[in-house]
Structures are given as C-alpha cells and as structure tokens.
Amino acid sequence: MRTLVTGKQMKAVDAHAITTIGIPSMVLMERAAFAVAREVKGILKEEAGRLAPGASVWSVCGTGNNGADGIAAARMLFLEGVSAGVVLIGQPEKGTEEFLQQLKIARNLGMEILSREQWEELCSQGGMRCRVLIDAIFGVGLSRQVQGAYAECIRRINGLRQEGAVECVAAVDIPSGVHSDTGQVMGEAVSADLTVTFGWEKRGTVLYPGRSLAGRVVVENIGFPPLDSLKPEVRDGEDEEEIPYACTYGPGDLERIPERAAYSNKGTFGKVLIVAGSENMCGAAYLSALAAYRTGAGLVKLLTVEENRLILQSRLPEAILVTYTAGQLMEGREEFRKLIDEQCRWADVVVLGPGLGCGAYVEYLVEDILTMACSPVVVDADGLNTIAAHPYLTSYYTENIIITPHLGEMARLTGQSIPQIRENLVETAAEYAAHYGLTCVLKDAATVVASREGGIYMNTSGTSAMAKAGSGDVLTGIIAGLLGLGMDETESARLGVYIHGRAGELAAEKTGCHGMLASDLAEAIGSAMDGKKAGNAAESVWQSRDSEEKR
Ligand SMILES: NC(=O)C1=CN([C@@H]2O[C@H](COP(=O)(O)OP(=O)(O)OC[C@H]3O[C@@H](n4cnc5c(N)ncnc54)[C@H](O)[C@@H]3O)[C@@H](O)[C@H]2O)[C@H](O)CC1
Ligand SMILES: [K+]
Numbered sequence: 001m002r003t004l005v006t007g008k009q010m011k012a013v014d015a016h017a018i019t020t021i022g023i024p025s026m027v028l029m030e031r032a033a034f035a036v037a038r039e040v041k042g043i044l045k046e047e048a049g050r051l052a053p054g055a056s057v058w059s060v061c062g063t064g065n066n067g068a069d070g071i072a073a074a075r076m077l078f079l080e081g082v083s084a085g086v087v088l089i090g091q092p093e094k095g096t097e098e099f100l101q102q103l104k105i106a107r108n109l110g111m112e113i114l115s116r117e118q119w120e121e122l123c124s125q126g127g128m129r130c131r132v133l134i135d136a137i138f139g140v141g142l143s144r145q146v147q148g149a150y151a152e153c154i155r156r157i158n159g160l161r162q163e164g165a166v167e168c169v170a171a172v173d174i175p176s177g178v179h180s181d182t183g184q185v186m187g188e189a190v191s192a193d194l195t196v197t198f199g200w201e202k203r204g205t206v207l208y209p210g211r212s213l214a215g216r217v218v219v220e221n222i223g224f225p226p227l228d229s230l231k232p233e234v235r236d237g238e239d240e241e242e243i244p245y246a247c248t249y250g251p252g253d254l255e256r257i258p259e260r261a262a263y264s265n266k267g268t269f270g271k272v273l274i275v276a277g278s279e280n281m282c283g284a285a286y287l288s289a290l291a292a293y294r295t296g297a298g299l300v301k302l303l304t305v306e307e308n309r310l311i312l313q314s315r316l317p318e319a320i321l322v323t324y325t326a327g328q329l330m331e332g333r334e335e336f337r338k339l340i341d342e343q344c345r346w347a348d349v350v351v352l353g354p355g356l357g358c359g360a361y362v363e364y365l366v367e368d369i370l371t372m373a374c375s376p377v378v379v380d381a382d383g384l385n386t387i388a389a390h391p392y393l394t395s396y397y398t399e400n401i402i403i404t405p406h407l408g409e410m411a412r413l414t415g416q417s418i419p420q421i422r423e424n425l426v427e428t429a430a431e432y433a434a435h436y437g438l439t440c441v442l443k444d445a446a447t448v449v450a451s452r453e454g455g456i457y458m459n460t461s462g463t464s465a466m467a468k469a470g471s472g473d474v475l476t477g478i479i480a481g482l483l484g485l486g487m488d489e490t491e492s493a494r495l496g497v498y499i500h501g502r503a504g505e506l507a508a509e510k511t512g513c514h515g516m517l518a519s520d521l522a523e524a525i526g527s528a529m530d531g532k533k534a535g536n537a538a539e540s541v542w543q544s545r546d547s548e549e550k551r
Helices: 008-019 026-042 065-079 097-108 116-124 148-163 210-214 250-258 283-297 306-315 325-329 333-346 360-372 382-391 391-396 406-416 418-423 425-436 471-484 491-513 518-522 527-530 537-543
Strands: 001-004 056-061 081-088 114-117 130-136 168-173 193-197 215-222 233-235 241-243 245-246 272-276 299-305 321-323 348-354 376-379 401-405 439-442 446-451 456-458 543-544
Touching: 001 008, 008 026, 026 065, 026 097, 026 168, 026 193, 026 215, 065 081, 065 097, 065 130, 065 168, 065 391, 081 097, 081 116, 097 114, 097 272, 114 116, 116 148, 116 537, 130 148, 148 168, 168 250, 241 360, 272 283, 272 333, 272 471, 283 299, 283 306, 283 471, 283 518, 283 527, 299 306, 299 333, 306 321, 321 325, 321 491, 325 333, 325 360, 325 401, 333 360, 348 471, 360 376, 360 382, 360 391, 360 418, 376 382, 376 471, 382 406, 382 471, 382 518, 406 418, 406 425, 418 425, 425 439, 425 446, 425 456, 439 491, 446 491, 456 491, 471 518, 491 518, 491 527
Parallel strands: 056 081, 056 130, 081 114, 130 168, 168 193, 193 215, 215 543, 245 456, 272 299, 272 348, 299 321, 348 376, 376 401, 401 439
Antiparallel strands: 001 245, 233 241, 439 446, 446 456
16 A cells, blocks of 8 residues: 655645654755656666766756755766756745755856756757756645746746657656646646655646656655654644545555455355346446456346346356346336345345436336445446436435446536546545545546545556446446455445456556457456456556555
C-alpha cells in the first residue's frame, strides 16, 4: 500500500518536520535537490556510465521553495561538471528565505543565472537547447490559476519539449500548474517525462490529467517523520472534518486475498446472486458471472429474463439459472417477491444491475432486491440508473451496499454535470459515500473508492485497453467474488478495482491495446490475482526508492 497526500497535508508535514521536530528546512531541501540531481544525472549518463559531453541542464525556477529545490539541484549538477544554469521566473527579491539562500550559493559559485527576459530572448533566437530541463516553477504551493508570465513560461517549456529542443523535462515534486489534490490543470501545466516527488506521492499525480503530465514518478524519502505522528488535516468550514490520507495498492496488496483453505467446499467461497441481463443485454450478465467465478466465488446464480436462458446456459454452464418474465413481475408482484426473498436468503452476495435495461418492471426488481437482500449488494449500471430515475429508492441504501457508477451514472445520481464530477472526483465520491453511508466506487481512468467511514483509495493499475463495453460488468463480478471470499466492502471494492486494472494490463499484453475484449479481461483475473506469477506494468511507472511496502 502506498500513501497519497494532498498539497496541504504535505505542507503540514514540512512544517511539522521543521518546527516541531527541528529538522532544518535546508537539510530537507538538500536531500530533495540531491534526489533530483541524481535522477537527472541518470538521464544524462551515457551507456558507458560517463556524463555525456556537452550535457546541459537548465533549471527553470519560481521563487518559492520548489524553485529553491530547482536551484540547489542545478548547483549539485554544476559542481559535478555538468553545464547547468538557472532561469528565474518571478521576482527573486520576493523569494522565500530558502530560495534567497540557494540563489546566493549559486551566484557565489559563478553559475549562469538568467532572468525570464534573457531566457525568452535566448529561446526566440533558437539558442535554447538542452538535454534536461528541470521544472521548478511551482510545487505544492500552487494556490491559484496560472496566468501571465508564468503561463507563457509553461507554454514555452512544453513547446521546447515538443519540438525536441529539450530532450527531457524533469519536474520537481509535481509538474508546475498541476493541482496537487485534484490533478487538474490550473490554466497551464508542464508536461514532464519524469517527476521526482518528496515524502509521498501527491494525489494530483495519480488522478488524470496530472497523472499523464507527471510521466514516471520517483518517490524520494527525504527524512520526513512518519505521517501518523501528525494531527490529520482538517477541512475548512463550519463542520470541521478530517481529511484522510488516501492510498493506492500495488502487487504486495494481493496478499490481502484470503487463502483458499484446503479443507473447504464450494459453499466456503461464497454464493453470488447476479441479478442482471435483459432481452437485448445478456452479455452483461454473462461477464459479471464469469468474473465472479474467475475471482474465486464458489457458486454463482444468475437471476435473469427467460429469453437469456439458452445463451447463458451454453456460454456459462457452471452458473445456476433462475429466470423470470417481465409480465410475471408486473402482474404477480407478491409471487415474485417470494421468489426474490428466497434467492436473497440463499445469497452471500448480490450483484444488481448489469444489463437490466430500463423496462418498467426494473423499478420493482431493484426495490425488491434492495429491501430484501440481507447480504452485501453491489449495485451497478441500470440498477443505478433506476435509482437515479426513482430517488425514493435511495431510502433503501444500507451500509453493506457498494455502488459502482461511472461518471455518467454518477451525474444522474447526483444531478451534477460530468465535468463537475471529473474535476472533483474524490470529493464527489466521498460526499456520496458519507451521505448515504455506503461504499462508492467512482469509475474513471483512475478510479476512486470512497468508504463510508471516510477512507479514500485511488487506483493506479489499468490501461486504456479497458475503455470498452463490458469492463464494468467484469468489475462488479470481481468485487462480488471478493465479497464471496469473505472480504469486507471496503477491501473488496479497493482490491477489486486494483485486480481489475491488473487483469486489463495482463490481457492487453496478449491482445494488444486496441483488440482486448471484456471477456479477455475476465479470463485474465486468475493471473492478475496471483502476485507471484503476474508481472505488473503499473509498477514500472511508480518507481519508489523507499516505498512503504519496503518500509
Ligand atoms: N523545507 C521545505 O519547505 C521544503 C520544501 N520543498 C519544496 O517546496 C515546495 C513548496 O514550496 P512553497 O514555497 O510552499 O511553494 P511553491 O514553491 O510550490 O510555490 C511558490 C509560490 O508561488 C505562489 N503562487 C502560487 N500559485 C501561484 C500562481 N498561480 N501564480 C503565481 N504565483 C503563485 C505562492 O504564493 C508561493 O509563494 C514543495 O513542492 C517542494 O518542492 C522540498 O520538499 C524540500 C523541503
Ligand atoms: K514543479
């Protein structure tokens, strides 16, 4: 498990380390700068291991402590014989104490230091070429939209990178212009190849678009005290509310999956009832059921329309089938409630929604399941659309419900627009989960899981190959499978999302990024759950020098 922090949390750790613990600010900064210089040297190194001749580095620095880190890193490279210079953006005289100190050291050493105007001139004459550009304009101190000269400078950096005048952009802590909490671009943002971040990964480099802009992320422990020695961050407002540290999972977290005990039978691993499928959507029911079985569920029963009998029995004979007709449901409600009651009593886990469609009878089905299920219920797709269309159904929400909306479904549930939700992914999921006391899996390229007690998980596995019909149905099946193995709602949701992404990575290795189908994804679940056998593409992106898994 890796911890993810907000900008405010990181600044609180900085302040705590410096003022309460007494670690001098410049000591932390030297360690931060050393890590940046080390990574830059790694890029500059020829295969033979020597520094490339004429290797040049420009460090573009703001006047805060991020800029101070940038000056210090350039100085370390300069002292090792690299031709490294500094560009100053903003008014240096207004810089922080540390910035002024770092600038003085660079000046005393006779380093080349350009003002923004001088740099612009150099750029416009085409004289600005370098192997590595260090982006140290803003770090976690970015507090408003980037405008004017700062925005121009960021556009210039991106232009130089695009045209090949700069081979590699290395961001200090976070790409300048990326919001450290939401990953949103604050007007303009640097597009980096590498980000060297300090202490813990920032939420903004896990959430998109910040995640794409950060490139490879290296996490460096620069000597901060542990997070649990700090008071949690408190949200400003009338009701003071603690903001939890978020987390993400890696391969080590697969150990959370319960052992498959030798002395067991199919009942040991959960009976999953999948209420899914309609006349024109039978695939959703199939994929969910297949995924639940592939995750390890002992018994899967499909409750679906009679029209799907033949196809489901031939595609997945391992599943038990109970069918109904729309007419039976509309006309004989009491009779149908008995059937639902019986099925709910049988089930250890219920999945409600994939491919149910929006027929009039679906409202009754959703109401009956929500009122009668006595086990965890994973509500997805048309289950959620039905709840959005009939808001009284939210009154049946209970603490063992997991909802798995994508952005469109979440928009329908909350009445917010998709862009609003996308910009506030974590808050939207967290508020819904807290308000209704359930687990919310808000699906996006970086899925967020908000637990009813306030915990936040952000997913870092997965691939764009998964952006295809049926992927969501597989996820509901995985989560249901994990619930069947006995995991609680939070763990099933978090680990389910992680395994789903990992299965996508593995399946895409075989089929290629464009050709993968949701059924390929479901078939890869077994390997994805096996940490020892499966490789992990995501891990090569998050290369932690001192990760919490090792700590
Ligand atoms: N010892 C330490 O403190 C360490 C800090 N580290 C690095 O420091 C940054 C955080 O530094 P900080 O000075 O707090 O903020 P920034 O440098 O990120 O911000 C600079 C400055 O800019 C102003 N500002 C904010 N938004 C805008 C804007 N849109 N336009 C113009 N100006 C803006 C803001 O007021 C700030 O004053 C952290 O990321 C680390 O890189 C190291 O961790 C070492 C220890
Ligand atoms: K930066």
